[in-house]
Ligand code: FES
């Protein structure tokens with residue numbers, strides 16, 4: 019599996035067999051099952067009904083009740099450092115611009131023109147003045163501009179979305195230019211990452227992820243820079259990826275030759291349940307740390323981040339912010355996955371590697387970046403193949419409800435998140451928080 023497959027056939031949707039479970043049980047029945055299953059303790063936990071990954075109706079429900087209601091991470095501030103810098107992306111069917119305003123505020127604007135609904139920066143159009151400097155992986159663009167101009171009838175917009183010019187509209191009665199502009203969605207910047215909330219009802223990002231912020235401070239991600247970006251066309255449900263990302267039990271199988279020798283599955287452990295996020299620890303073997311240190315001394319890997327304590331510089335850390343914020347950290351890098359759910363069985367993924375800004379001036383920067391990218395491609399390709407095979411399994415009539423290992427605690431916690439959100443709550447609000455596995459190998463929370 020290679021990164022980015024533009025125009026790749028949508029295999030799952032094109033085969034009628036795979037559509038079988040798209041219209042199955044009513045959503046309320048599926049949600050009842052989710053709540054009952056997630057209420058079981060970890061040692062009796064099991065997988066959720068396959069319909070949550072395959073049904074059109076469930077996809078519609080989670081889009082409205084989770085993805086549009088909660089915060090979604092769009093960008094990192096290093097991608098738009100100056101006033102006028104912007105990136106474009108599509109998320110949940112919304113064509114968006116994330117732009118750094120003249121007033122220093124980062125905004126998320128709809129790209130849909132308020133005149134006749136044209137996408138004002140459509141893929142493939144060369145819009146004068148907008149300096150689309152870098153079309154990344156065929157879909158997202160980055161650029162710099164003073165104004166946005168719709169290519170259909172040349173209306174122009176300020177960086178905050180307000181209408182600036184609208185040619186030949188002087189005979190239009192009661193046309194209020196001041197009331198006309200691009201739709202702006204609620205946007206927050208937290209630890210250097212830009213988030214959008216489509217419903218406008220979410221509590222501040224900083225409240226939801228408060229404790230995670232304390233933990234992330236050692237990496238200081240606001241002072242990092244995105245140095246690698248790769249887009250992936252995914253033939254699986256977004257939650258298949260979240261679950262795969264969150265547990266390391268599969269190092270035994272999927273990554274038996276890549277990650278398991280470095281980070282054995284049985285050494286991984288998960289912290290106590292929080293309302294807003296999951297935190298897992300993935301210790302590196304001492305011999306691997308020694309090799310990594312030697313490679314950093316030789317200039318073939320990025321240097322260790324100096325501000326990390328002994329534990330943080332000797333393991334990978336996993337952070338899963340509900341619903342879809344995915345970070346993993348290492349002694350010398352910070353990795354962010356952005357998932358865009360497209361249909362029940364199709365998603366688009368952007369994987370990004372960040373390092374401290376000061377690393378850009380290292381003489382060995384290019385070699386270190388290439389090495390970090392190569393490693394990510396190698397093990398993430400294994401995850402891509404696994405997730406696609408899981409999605410195919412979820413459609414099959416032979417698909418069963420499985421039992422789970424204590425090493426899959428993060429998957430169980432994510433299921434408890436889905437159950438809580440189905441009642442408009444967050445985990446650990448209505449039920450006691452599940453305790454930490456505390457680094458005890460084989461520990462099972464009561
Ligand atoms: S649709 Fe944008 S100016 Fe007409």
Ligand SMILES: [Fe+2]
Nearest residue numbers: 262272273401
């Ligand atoms: Fe994996």
